Amino acid sequence: MKFGILLSTHPDKGDGPAVQNLIQAAQKCGDTVYLYLLDEGTRFIPEEWVQNLPSSAVHVYSCAYGAQSRRINDPGKTTFCGLVMLTQIMEGCDRFVSFN
Structure with a gap:
């Protein structure tokens, strides 16, 4: 299964831990995980947990x-990209959640 997550909230909102938990749960189920950081969610880019995700196949x-x-x-x-990639993730995933 493919699992997509959109994160567009500011880190101060506190959605980061929930996203991390969802990623871990999806990986335990054997899902391929896609995370798209949009708008205020791009502030998560420098965070260590985001930087470590590609090495865990996210x-x-x-x-x-x-x-x-x-x-x-x-x-x-x-990977920097535009909204076309987000559309492709949304269309291509079996499950998709959004934090906004």
């Missing part, structure tokens, strides 16, 4: 415009 995408407008740099662990 596909991490970040809105290039959202990160650029917030002056957030990525050390190369996530």
Whole structure:
């Protein structure tokens, strides 16, 4: 199964731990996980748990415009892209949740 997550909230809202738990639960079920960081969610890019996701086989995408407008740099662990990728994730996943 493919499991997609959209995270567009500011880290201060506190959705990060819930997203981390969902990712871990999906991986335990053998799901392929896709995370898309949008708008305020791009502020999660520098966080260690996000930077470690690709090494655990999670596909991490970040809105290039959202990160650029917030002056957030990525050390190369996530893939910058546009909303077309988000649409493809939403269409291609068996399950999809959104934090916004």
